[in-house]
Amino acid sequence: MNNLQRRNFLKLAATSALIPATGLPAFAFKNKAADKKTVADFRGDGLNHSPAEYANLLARLTETGSIMPDNYSIGGCVEELEIKFAKLLGKETAVFMPTGTLANHLAIRSLSGNNKRVIVQQESHVYNDTGDGTQVLSNLNLIPVGTNKASFTVEEVDSVVKKSESGRVAAKVGVISIESPVRRKQGEVFEYEQMKQIAAYAKANDIKMHLDGARIFLATPYTGVTVTEYASLFDTVYVSLYKYFNAASGAILAGPKSIIAPMYQNRRMFGSGLNQAWPFTAVANYYLDGFAERFVKAVAVSEDLIKKLSANSRFEIHRIASGTNIFRLTVKGMEAKTFVENLKSKNVIARAGGPTPNDLILQVNESLLHSSAAELESIFVKSLS
Structure with a gap:
């Protein structure tokens, strides 16, 4: 420190x-x-x-x-937790997901639209630990940057964007996904000033931003940056429910209603409309407060x-x-x-x-x-x- x-x-x-x-x-x-x-x-x-x-x-x-039960992960104490996280993250709404892998996947899939190229950290979970799920299941093209580092720079982003757009068949980068803190780098955080510059660049170039914030609540005491300040730079944010909110499983994905509302159907399409999720969200809600x-x-x-x-x-x-x-x-x-x-x-x-x-x-x-x-x-x- x-x-x-x-x-x-x-x-x-x-x-x-x-x-x-x-x-x-x-x-x-x-x-x-x-x-x-x-x-x-x-x-x-x-x-x-x-x-x-x-x-x-x-x-x-x-x-x-x-504790009010849910119905296929909708309503009850599941909805209570979704509302609470949306407020904490400064987002319009939020949805429960059974795993962080699915939360990241569906967020990137939805944000990308027709622009299937996604910039990610080479050391990120979504690039290394999901069995190429986003590529196989959603036809996304993950482009890794920041070799062996927790952070990458806005200059690296610009280089990828320009190279993608200058090919014989122009391809637009649709999403930039950032993980912070980075588990594969022993909890190192993504450099905040670079994060802000990348967010500004993305906004200027109509590129969506996703935060793999599985451990983002752990960062604030060490960086002085609040969870809301981090989340404000991104369209969507994922937070783990099991890593330190001690649920047996689960994740929260927060963002605008235009992205989150269809997630209830997408979640079910991916085989994850759990009949009851209250045993997860009740515990997470307890530890969140x-x-x-x-x-x-x-x-x-x-x-x-x-x-x-x-x-x-x-x-x-x-x-x-x-x-x-x-x-x-x-x-x-x-x-x-x-x-x-x-x-x-x-x-x-x-x-x-x-x-x-x-x-x-x-x-x-x-x-x-x-x-x-x-x-x-x-x-x-x-x-x-």
Whole structure:
């Protein structure tokens, strides 16, 4: 976290108490991370509920009778969540999707119209992890840019656009899709100034913009850019419901009614009109309320922990310049797999990973609200022996 990011974080931390948590059942006004039994779980962006924990949470949420069922993913608490996300993202409307892969696909498919060329990051999920689904199922031509980088530049976009239009058969770029933060780049964010320049270029050239914002709510404490500010640059935005809002599955796609309204039919056409989606959206709705406030506090705990561990000669912290909630910890004099087992015996869950056998990849999430930085430091130090 650089100096500018640190100032942004402190500003957010100071104002986070002003963020309201509304519409929650009585039991929800406690630390939501307390739904977990571990001291901290560094393995993901969310809380990694077990089946028993998830079922227990659903039972608690439904016992008040306030959870209204949906009908084929329409209405009830599904619609409630759609309305809430549309407001948070500053969009006209939103629709539930069972997966982020489908949300990205249908957004790009709809935005492209007859202009089938789509600019994407080479490191993006939509380019690498969907089995060429947009190409095979929707005849889209993905053009990757930004080799081995989280960001690409407006100059790279202009080069692709001009080359496409200057061929023997002119082809117009229809969509620019941007993922941020980028998971394949360890949570690095797309450079915001370039994002704004690309959005302005797209508007001037009648090119639509889509944000794969699966993890966009994780970026704000590190960048100082609000979710609404990010979303304002794009026609459509996808947000994951399972990564840190802890639903068993699901996604939200937000945008203008002209794009989103037909999605109910398109979703069904792709075999994804789930008979009932309330077990996903009820949990996501529960964790969405107050998430911004809680995550700022979790980041504060992590920053204090990182500072404390950095002062210990047995630990070395590695962070990327434009990173978010992922960092690497090197344990000197002990293999990571042994250290992980020692942590586990003290109810801290982590995973080994990285370029050496001594490395752990740690992800900041709201499970850190179980404890303090001092308590976690003590556990980490005791796990050295």
